[in-house]
Amino acid sequence: MLPPNNTSIRRLSQEEGISEATLHKWRAEARGKGQLLPDADGGAEGWTSRDKFAAVLETAAMNEADLAEYCRKRGVFPAQIKAWRLACVQANDWDRASTTKMS
Template structure:
């Protein structure tokens, strides 16, 4: 089954903070298989998006995701870091 880009983007947004929904929960709510959701998450990560994994680490972030955030925010000043945190949880 093909899903529109808008639907896919909407579902991927639910994987991000502040929602951080697990694939299992999203699958139940959206009626989309966990395999499809996993593929979408992998594709988004390949594009550089930081998506938590509800199955690992504190608050669902993998060590790789945490490291990527540290690298991404290392050069930000306090105001920029605050904005970053508000946007991404």
């Protein structure tokens, strides 16, 4: 399930002979311990909003070299982290933006 392979639960179940329910349970337990795991096969597109926010927090103080290493290990691109960071910053401006539009 983890990068760089990002194998789907269905495929992993078939290849390893482990039930999908067990794999879902293991993924939930890993997430409960703070590990970031995507929901789908689509790489970063399968990450939950919560996981994206956690990645933004984890990388906030990193320099470019550390960010690149972080991204390689997790199968995402630095540009995706930057886009997620921008989305997080803008998320709390929705009230101000909606008020401005109404004026």
